[in-house]
Amino acid sequence: MYKQCHCGGMMNLSFRLVIFEGVLEIDRVPIYECELDCYHEVFPAIKADLKALLSSLKQQGKNGRIIFTEVNELAHLIFDIYRTWEQSESLSFEALLERKSGERINLLLDLYGCAKAMNDSGWMGDISNRLAQMSNIVKDRQFSEENQRFTY
Numbered sequence: 005m006y007k008q009c010h011c012g013g014m015m016n017l018s019f020r021l022v023i024f025e026g027v028l029e030i031d032r033v034p035i036y037e038c039e040l041d042c043y044h045e046v047f048p049a050i051k052a053d054l055k056a057l058l059s060s061l062k063q064q065g066k067n068g069r070i071i072f073t074e075v076n077e078l079a080h081l082i083f084d085i086y087r088t089w090e091q092s093e094s095l096s097f098e099a100l101l102e103r104k105s106g107e108r109i110n111l112l113l114d115l116y117g118c119a120k121a122m123n124d125s126g127w128m129g130d131i132s133n134r135l136a137q138m139s140n141i142v143k144d145r146q147f148s149e150e151n152q153r154f155t156y
């Protein structure tokens with residue numbers, strides 16, 4: 005949940021309504037905000053998916069409001085943990101997110117097996133979409149571990 009800003013302040017995770025070009029509203033986007041208000045950034049592991057969603061909505065000429073946690077598996081999971089996690093818990097927010105992501109990926113893989121056994125290509129497509137969204141958190145973690153190796 006917490007991360008350090010380049011200014012030395014702490015960054016808190018929150019969910020915000022983001023408006024693009026005045027016509028598209030994406031609600032419940034996970035964003036890290038500096039407590040000193042100097043900087044904010046979209047949760048790194050969902051950045052690419054948010055961009056892809058925006059360009060596809062733009063292409064379809066859509067406007068109005070989309071609830072990001074309803075269309076993105078990872079954002080949904082982050083929101084779930086965000087609502088229930090308390091600082092007093094023994095696991096950090098990140099550790100909990102990592103564990104739940106692993107569980108979620110396993111569940112999706114099981115579902116994919118079912119969909120495949122039933123030869124349901126629509127369902128298979130939907131699940132592999134969700135899996136792709138979830139896999140960003142794993143990739144992101146590996147990336148930040150590599151970064152840390154360079155920092156220390």
Ligand SMILES: [Zn+2]
Pocket residue numbers: 009010011012013038039040041042043
């Ligand atoms: Zn800052």
